Amino acid sequence: MFGPSLTSIFRSRWMALIWAAMVIWFAVDVAGSAPNPSANRSIAATADATGAPVANEDVAALRRFTQGH
Structure with a gap:
């Protein structure tokens, strides 16, 4: 669709970690933190x-x- 393909991301361990960090960052940014x-x-x-x-x-x-x- 857009961005690198999943097969090229998971060829490198570091790229997979960066990809996972970006997904988590996006989820926290969209959902926000839990209310107190x-x-x-x-x-x-x-x-x-x-x-x-x-x-x-x-x-x-x-x-x-x-x-x-």
Whole structure:
């Protein structure tokens, strides 16, 4: 399609490593890094997806339900 053919890339170990590094770099660039879940913890404890306030008791009940206690 475009670029070197796969057979010519994998003839050399170094070219294969460079090709793999470029694929990983492209994937990270497109997908971005994972979000930090602790950054949203205070927001999740005070509001739901619609922005309505959530009581701490509701959060505790949901935690107990999901953890099976």
